[in-house]
Amino acid sequence: MKRTIVVSTVLGFGLVASLAVTSASAVATPDAAPKPATKAPMTPEAYEGSAADQANTRDFLEAVLKSAKSKQQSFGAQKTVTLTYDASEAPKFASEIAKSVKNWNRSVKNVKLKAGKDADFTYVEGNDPRGSNADTDMRGHGRILLDYAQNEEFDSTRVTAHETGHVLGLDDHYEGPCSELMSGGGPGTSCTNAKPNKQEAGAVNRLWARGFDSVAKSELFDARR
Numbered sequence: 118m119k120r121t122i123v124v125s126t127v128l129g130f131g132l133v134a135s136l137a138v139t140s141a142s143a144v145a146t147p148d149a150a151p152k153p154a155t156k157a158p159m160t161p162e163a164y165e166g167s168a169a170d171q172a173n174t175r176d177f178l179e180a181v182l183k184s185a186k187s188k189q190q191s192f193g194a195q196k197t198v199t200l201t202y203d204a205s206e207a208p209k210f211a212s213e214i215a216k217s218v219k220n221w222n223r224s225v226k227n228v229k230l231k232a233g234k235d236a237d238f239t240y241v242e243g244n245d246p247r248g249s250n251a252d253t254d255m256r257g258h259g260r261i262l263l264d265y266a267q268n269e270e271f272d273s274t275r276v277t278a279h280e281t282g283h284v285l286g287l288d289d290h291y292e293g294p295c296s297e298l299m300s301g302g303g304p305g306t307s308c309t310n311a312k313p314n315k316q317e318a319g320a321v322n323r324l325w326a327r328g329f330d331s332v333a334k335s336e337l338f339d340a341r342r
Contacts, residue, residue, distance in 0.1 A: 197226065198325050200257045200284075201233030207240040210263050210277060214240055217278035220311055221285070224318040227325035228257070228285065238284050240277075251280040259284055271302060274311040286324045287317060 204214045218230045238253065240261045248267035253259025261280045268276055279301055293300030295308035298317055313321070 198228045198257070198328050200228060200230050200237045201235065202230055203234075203236035203239040204232065207242040207263055209242050209265075210240065210268070210273065213263075213268075213274045213277045216274045217281050217311060220274075220278055221281060221313065221321075224313050225285075225321045225325075227322045230281075249276050249280055251283040253284045255283060255286045257284060257286075271306055272309040272311065275309060278311040278313070282313065282317065282321075285321050287313075287320060 202214075202218070204211060207214060218232075222229055237257050238259045238261065240263060242263045242265065244266065245262060245264045247264075249262060249264045251259055251261045253261075261277075261284065263273075263277060263280070275298070279298055282299055287299050289301055290297060290299050291301060291303040293303060295304040295310050296314050298310065298313045300308075
């Protein structure tokens with residue numbers, strides 16, 4: 118399945134896409150139907166949709182795109198692309214983030230994640246009525262918000278690894294089994310799998326096989342194809 122980044126607007130343990138930057142968000146209940154939204158929260162505090170929040174959103178998205186453009190050439194055709202992340206604004210989830218990063222690094226070979234300065238993407242913690250979400254270009258840049266309430270209901274490492282999957286370029290597949298990381302909240306709160314399956318790992322490896330430019334910018338990457 119293909120979706121254009123410009124026009125797609127979907128929520129779930131899912132995505133909101135607009136203006137070439139997508140937002141992946143986790144549902145609070147496994148059987149809740151996806152609900153449309155105009156944009157994702159941009160601050161660790163509860164989202165209120167104020168004018169100030171909207172200004173912060175624009176500033177953040179512009180910064181993401183600027184960072185992506187500035188680093189695009191350096192990615193080039195490296196055999197392994199290294200993405201750096203900053204988890205300093207999500208101290209309560211330090212353990213879950215570390216486990217998620219380890220799971221991804223053990224599963225894929227063409228892209229690696231490591232903590233570092235001048236981060237490509239960041240993790241933050243806070244409250245959001247829609248749950249955890251990722252504001253990302255799905256090419257290694259963006260910001261993941263880990264929602265307190267949702268991480269108490271669902272397995273926190275699974276939530277964190279799922280949102281990280283969106284940063285690496287994977288779309289949601291709610292109908293998938295627990296063994297499929299990107300099925301998100303679909304299998305229910307009892308699902309604790311926090312590792313991508315073989316198909317998902319293969320999809321990420323294909324996406325990053327030639328670095329940053331290996332997939333058309335107008336498409337989202339679907340792990341099932």
